Amino acid sequence: MGEVTQMGQTTQELFSDAPGARLLVLGNEAIARGAIEAGVQVATGYPGTPSTEILETLIAAAPRLGFDAFWAVNEKVAFDIATGASFSGARSLVVLKHVGLNVAADSLLQVNLIDIEGGLVVVSVDDPGGTSSNNEQDNRWYAKMAEIPCLEPTNLDEAREMTRRAFEISESLKVPVLVRSVTRLAHMTSALTLGPLAPARPKPHFDSTRTWSPFPPLAPHRRLQDKLRRAAKLLESAGFDAYEGTGRERFGVAAAGFAYNYAREAVERLGVQDRVALIKVATAHPLPRALLARFLDHVERVLVVEDVSSYLEEALLAEAGAMGKKVRIEGRRSGALPGTGETLPDLVLEALAGMVGVSPKAKRKRAVMAFPVVPRRQISFCSGCSHRSTYYALAQAFEGLGLEDPIVVGDIGCYTLGFFPPFNILQTMTSMGASMGTAAALARLNPERKVVAVIGDSTLYHAGIPGLVQIAHLRLPVTVVVMDNSVTGSTGQQPHPGSWQHGDGLTIVPIEDIALACGFPFVRVVGSFQLKRLAGILEEALRKEGPALVVSRQACALEPSEIGRRSIVARIDEALCDGCLACVDEFGCPAFVPALSGSGKIEVDGLECNGCAACKFVCPEAAISFVRRDAPPA
Amino acid sequence: MSPSLPTDVILAGVGGQGSLFASRVLAGAAFHQGVSVLMAETYGVAQRGGAVFSQIRLGYGVSGPLIPRGECRFLLGLEPIEALRRARDYLAPGGSVVLNTRIQLPLETKMAKIRSQPGSDLATIRDELERLEAGRIVEVDALALAMEAGGPATANVVLLGALSCLPGFPLTGEAMERGIEAAGGKAYLERNLLSLAKGREHGRRLEN
Numbered sequence: 001m002g003e004v005t006q007m008g009q010t011t012q013e014l015f016s017d018a019p020g021a022r023l024l025v026l027g028n029e030a031i032a033r034g035a036i037e038a039g040v041q042v043a044t045g046y047p048g049t050p051s052t053e054i055l056e057t058l059i060a061a062a063p064r065l066g067f068d069a070f071w072a073v074n075e076k077v078a079f080d081i082a083t084g085a086s087f088s089g090a091r092s093l094v095v096l097k098h099v100g101l102n103v104a105a106d107s108l109l110q111v112n113l114i115d116i117e118g119g120l121v122v123v124s125v126d127d128p129g130g131t132s133s134n135n136e137q138d139n140r141w142y143a144k145m146a147e148i149p150c151l152e153p154t155n156l157d158e159a160r161e162m163t164r165r166a167f168e169i170s171e172s173l174k175v176p177v178l179v180r181s182v183t184r185l186a187h188m189t190s191a192l193t194l195g196p197l198a199p200a201r202p203k204p205h206f207d208s209t210r211t212w213s214p215f216p217p218l219a220p221h222r223r224l225q226d227k228l229r230r231a232a233k234l235l236e237s238a239g240f241d242a243y244e245g246t247g248r249e250r251f252g253v254a255a256a257g258f259a260y261n262y263a264r265e266a267v268e269r270l271g272v273q274d275r276v277a278l279i280k281v282a283t284a285h286p287l288p289r290a291l292l293a294r295f296l297d298h299v300e301r302v303l304v305v306e307d308v309s310s311y312l313e314e315a316l317l318a319e320a321g322a323m324g325k326k327v328r329i330e331g332r333r334s335g336a337l338p339g340t341g342e343t344l345p346d347l348v349l350e351a352l353a354g355m356v357g358v359s360p361k362a363k364r365k366r367a368v369m370a371f372p373v374v375p376r377r378q379i380s381f382c383s384g385c386s387h388r389s390t391y392y393a394l395a396q397a398f399e400g401l402g403l404e405d406p407i408v409v410g411d412i413g414c415y416t417l418g419f420f421p422p423f424n425i426l427q428t429m430t431s432m433g434a435s436m437g438t439a440a441a442l443a444r445l446n447p448e449r450k451v452v453a454v455i456g457d458s459t460l461y462h463a464g465i466p467g468l469v470q471i472a473h474l475r476l477p478v479t480v481v482v483m484d485n486s487v488t489g490s491t492g493q494q495p496h497p498g499s500w501q502h503g504d505g506l507t508i509v510p511i512e513d514i515a516l517a518c519g520f521p522f523v524r525v526v527g528s529f530q531l532k533r534l535a536g537i538l539e540e541a542l543r544k545e546g547p548a549l550v551v552s553r554q555a556c557a558l559e560p561s562e563i564g565r566r567s568i569v570a571r572i573d574e575a576l577c578d579g580c581l582a583c584v585d586e587f588g589c590p591a592f593v594p595a596l597s598g599s600g601k602i603e604v605d606g607l608e609c610n611g612c613a614a615c616k617f618v619c620p621e622a623a624i625s626f627v628r629r630d631a632p633p634a
Numbered sequence: 635m636s637p638s639l640p641t642d643v644i645l646a647g648v649g650g651q652g653s654l655f656a657s658r659v660l661a662g663a664a665f666h667q668g669v670s671v672l673m674a675e676t677y678g679v680a681q682r683g684g685a686v687f688s689q690i691r692l693g694y695g696v697s698g699p700l701i702p703r704g705e706c707r708f709l710l711g712l713e714p715i716e717a718l719r720r721a722r723d724y725l726a727p728g729g730s731v732v733l734n735t736r737i738q739l740p741l742e743t744k745m746a747k748i749r750s751q752p753g754s755d756l757a758t759i760r761d762e763l764e765r766l767e768a769g770r771i772v773e774v775d776a777l778a779l780a781m782e783a784g785g786p787a788t789a790n791v792v793l794l795g796a797l798s799c800l801p802g803f804p805l806t807g808e809a810m811e812r813g814i815e816a817a818g819g820k821a822y823l824e825r826n827l828l829s830l831a832k833g834r835e836h837g838r839r840l841e842n
Contacts (some may be wrong), residue, residue: 024661260697377715380683
């Protein structure tokens with residue numbers, strides 16, 4: 001099947017009190033199970049690949065197990081919700097991707113100073129290599145900056161157990177605890193052994209006889225440092241870290257978190273177990289100093305294997321310096337391993353082979369291909385995606401007004417694909433919601449040019465609203481185009497405050513109401529597939545001297561309510577098609593394919609077409625029509 | 635072969651082809667058969683019309699889910715261009731390839747400027763796989779066989795059927811059936827099982 005939900009059969013078992021049972025699950029599901037076993041009472045977060053399935057799993061578990069789990073508007077709100085829950089004595093969890101912790105950092109760096117009540121755990125899934133992100137960022141540094149404990153699991157069983165223990169540690173020390181995972185662990189599937197569920201937690205109660213604030217900060221800071229010393233002792237006895245050696249090896253490998261798997265594999269594949277001491281560092285903060293000292297005491301040369309930054313490498317250099325030991329320590333910082341990108345098994349194998357002076361197992365000679373470049377496959381909008389129509393209409397509006405050099409500011413979401421062919425329409429993209437402020441400055445400094453800010457619905461709720469207020473307040477000539485597909489689309493259609501189809505019993509907060517309340521003088525809502533009407537309204541907005549906002553609205557093509565809904569399919573009249581490729585070059589729907597006959601004309605792949613009919617007007621020869629679909633597109 | 639020896643399998647396809655479902659079937663089959671399994675998948679925005687790539691490591695002796703380059707013995711190409719992309723980096727000499735014959739051209743290749751890009755027709759891809767020293771190359775018109783089973787959606791399962799009867803492949807047909815049941819999609823269970831059978835029949839016919 002094309003679409004399979006994350007919630008497979010195993011999910012029911014994943015929620016059950018069946019200690020010892022073994023299930024095949026995702027790393028993210030293992031973390032969710034750890035939170036369930038800890039008796040989590042409030043779980044929240046904001047969707048972001050690669051972290052999303054953790055909270056999705058908990059949201060599915062919540063009604064059955066009787067706890068609270070829901071998506072927050074952004075990560076700071078999520079962290080603040082967890083804080084309030086912790087102040088009430090409830091165990092609370094915040095789930096986010098690495099950049100999400102930037103959003104929540106303001107709160108984290110205050111709450112760390114407060115004696116919290118219920119265990120508060122933050123799970124950050126970092127994305128080494130930035131496969132689904134704008135950057136690669138090592139959130140272990142946040143633990144160091146906030147002076148809080150941080151655990152890094154290396155497999156599914158540890159992911160479950162460390163998450164569970166993180167709640168206990170947080171509660172006993174009264175300090176938030178960070179669990180750092182990475183993409184490979186998050187989206188790795190393997191066997192997980194379940195542990196028992198925690199007994200029912202006491203009913204939450206907020207103690208108003210004490211105050212909950214870090215101000216004045218010096219005494220709380222001293223207490224925090226004392227907590228961290230106690231954390232070091234607690235974690236030393238937790239058994240998360242490991243030393244594999246005899247105490248005589250000259251060579252050493254120090255591996256942090258998930259990258260430990262590649263270190264261990266490299267040692268075994270090269271067969272150098274008797275010459276190399278290996279340490280596993282799963283406690284990223286505070287680092288296990290006794291273990292590091294034992295290791296540094298006998299090794300002369302060390303390879304450090306870790307994801308994203310040289311956090312552990314730098315700590316080892318400092319530790320060796322403090323011990324007065326002369327040890328050659330190499331890794332991402334020294335260049336023994338690449339300073340950027342995901343840790344890969346082949347890289348670790350080669351670096352280790354180089355260090356110990358053995359040759360890696362006979363490497364296969366690279367075969368020669370006649371065409372060594374395999375055609376690139378850039379990600380593109382799905383068939384039936386509303387963003388394609390909106391960009392097409394925007395390009396039409398520019399053409400209609402004869403604008404040669406408009407500025408189009410992008411934001412974070414599927415619509416970021418507007419950077420790529422066929423539209424190539426976006427010029428900037430930075431952080432969530434940044435389109436608003438960036439466009440404000442561009443409009444100020446480029447008064448002779450039209451400035452458009454493109455932002456998705458979920459991104460607008462997340463961090464766009466303050467910038468929207470700014471644009472309205474300063475009366476800046478920015479045309480804001482809200483690409484509203486009614487869900488957080490790029491992470492898998494999670495609901496947000498504007499998701500009418502998920503809003504049973506909730507208040508829906510329409511974007512147009514927000515814009516009107518901000519004082520936008522021109523606000524319009526148009527269906528994304530009404531290409532001509534949408535282009536006309538965009539033209540009208542672009543002609544305004546002040547702020548204007550257009551909501552282009554059409555549910556995400558991957559929304560369950562949209563899939564298989566349409567009973568028509570596009571067809572190209574072969575006699576009318578002249579092979580101009582406008583439908584491919586300007587619209588780029590994946591359903592348009594070269595005709596099998598090799599005529600150079602285009603035909604419709606009926607399996608790919610979802611019947612949205614947005615392409616009705618894109619053919620200059622009017623060769624596109626629609627017919628009834630014979631069979632349901634399953 | 636003994637299931638305790640590690641066997642690496644790669645699935646290569648395009649977002650929307652059901653390669654995640656297919657990889658879950660394989661992992662579930664291994665789990666059912668008592669074979670240790672580690673699987674890494676591409677997820678999220680990376681799958682939107684883009685290249686999808688799953689790595690599955692079967693058997694003990696591995697701790698990470700990523701397959702070393704040039705050591706993969708079984709490659710399932712749900713889409714031929716994607717099969718070539720992964721074969722170039724990962725296929726072991728003599729490794730087997732199951733190749734769906736239906737090409738899905740990347741958008742940029744379709745666009746007028748660069749549509750003459752080489753390496754995007756089946757004959758070229760077959761030649762390239764041979765240059766890469768592929769052992770068996772089993773071509774499957776998976777769509778046609780899926781249509782026989784009731785509809786286009788189970789082409790992925792047809793391909794799994796062909797994969798599962800390659801010589802040396804460590805998972806049994808019965809385990810594959812259990813893998814399908816465990817991966818969900820109850821509404822399509824019968825059609826999936828029929829598609830698996832059609833794929834196996836096709837694979838076995840080629841072996842004889």
